[in-house]
Amino acid sequence: MKISIAIKRKIIQVIALILMNPYIGNLKDGNLYKGSWKKFCSPGLNCYSCPAAGLSCPIGALQAVNGSIELKWSFYAIGLMCAFGILLGRAVCGFLCPFGLLQELLHKIPFPKKKLPFWPKLIKYGMLVVIVLMLPVIITNAAGMGEPFFCKFICPVGTIEGGIPLLITHQEIRSMAGALLAFKIVIAALIVIGCLIVSRFFCKVLCPLGAFYGFFNRISFVQLETDHTACTSCGKCSKVCPMDVNPSKNPNSMECIRCGKCIDQCEKGAIYFKNMI
Amino acid sequence: MKKTGVIAARTAVLAAAAVMIAAGIFRGEVGIILHKAAMICFECIGIG
Structure with a gap:
């Protein structure tokens, strides 16, 4: 499971x-x-x-x-x-x-x-x-x-x-x-x-x-990435985001708290935590 | 940002952070912080 x-x-x-x-x-x-x-x-x-x-x-x-x-x-x-x-x-x-x-x-x-x-x-x-x-x-x-x-x-x-x-x-x-x-x-x-x-x-x-x-979200070791080839722009990720970010367009926004709700929500697996190193 | 730029920025910030922490310890900031944190902070709790 x-x-x-x-x-x-x-x-x-x-x-x-x-x-x-x-x-x-x-x-x-x-x-x-x-x-x-x-x-x-x-x-x-x-x-x-x-x-x-x-x-x-x-x-x-x-x-x-x-x-x-x-x-x-x-x-x-x-x-x-x-x-x-x-x-x-x-x-x-x-x-x-x-x-x-x-x-x-x-x-x-x-x-x-x-x-x-x-x-x-x-x-x-x-x-x-x-x-x-x-x-x-x-x-x-x-x-x-x-x-x-x-x-x-x-x-x-x-x-x-x-x-x-x-x-x-x-x-x-x-x-x-x-x-x-x-x-x-x-x-x-x-x-x-x-x-x-x-x-x-x-x-x-x-x-x-x-x-x-x-200020560190764009360069920190914890990064979100969007696979634009998998993303269908359905908008579910932005709808579920508690910080009102659109992760498919701006996954490393200064507002993003990395809660991962968008990752859980995306059926296509288009949003993910990037290789930390 | 390109990967090399990100790595350079991370290295620079980590190095700067280490230098600042060391400088803070050397200046005696830790003593001020411990003194403040070990006693009730009246400002924090709304007394004055």
């Missing part, structure tokens, strides 16, 4: 979720893992303030260094992101990102479904360049320290993975909650509603990490 890419991918997504969040027992008392593994960044968006997290979030790490008093630019986080990007491209989004898995589960909930026009998908590049890379360096306090603006004002992963468990387990954190938490909960709720309506809403519109990995 041939196992579809969809099933293989779901298994890998669950394994990645567990590997990035191995300290599930910490959710009970709200303690964070503080060991050496947190020197490394996970490939996907996974908040390091989640009690279960075993690795650092690359976007959080990048902003922490960019906003530091002395360094102002994180070669380490960018280097790791380039390495993940060239190896996997946006396959990280499709196979490894825990928030990608959550978005897919949310989109399975019955709710009116819609497709997005093209322009909102450009917002994520602004997130990457302005909010993640520039603001922590430009807007600093008297000591010269910048804030992680994306984490603070936008990231729903921190609110959901970090904020909710820590608020439940820590009375002192609940007592500090104020307008910022209310704002972040509203943002997270809007993103969750967005994910109910639009497949991978956060990936498409807001994720700076997905925007970064997208």
